[in-house]
Amino acid sequence: MIAVDTNVLVRFLVRDDAKQAEAARRRLKLAEERRKRLKVPLLVVLETIWVLESAYDKARSDILDAIRDMRQMPVF
Secondary structure, X not given: OEXXXXXXXXHHHHOOOHHHHXXXXXXXXXXXXXXXXXXXXXXXHHHHHHXXXXXXXXXXXXXXXXXXXXXXXXXX
């Protein structure tokens, strides 16, 4: 099983850098096509929440909604 880091999640969710966001999306899509499951360690989830709140000024409720939606993706 492959682990995902905070940078991949943040780029996928925020899409603030088009090139990096596309690379993250392609990586997730490739794993999904190959029926691979990606692991997201708890520390990565917590760090993602912290980054989205502190650096991107996202509301906690919006962050939790995004994480809840990601959990529904077959790749995770």
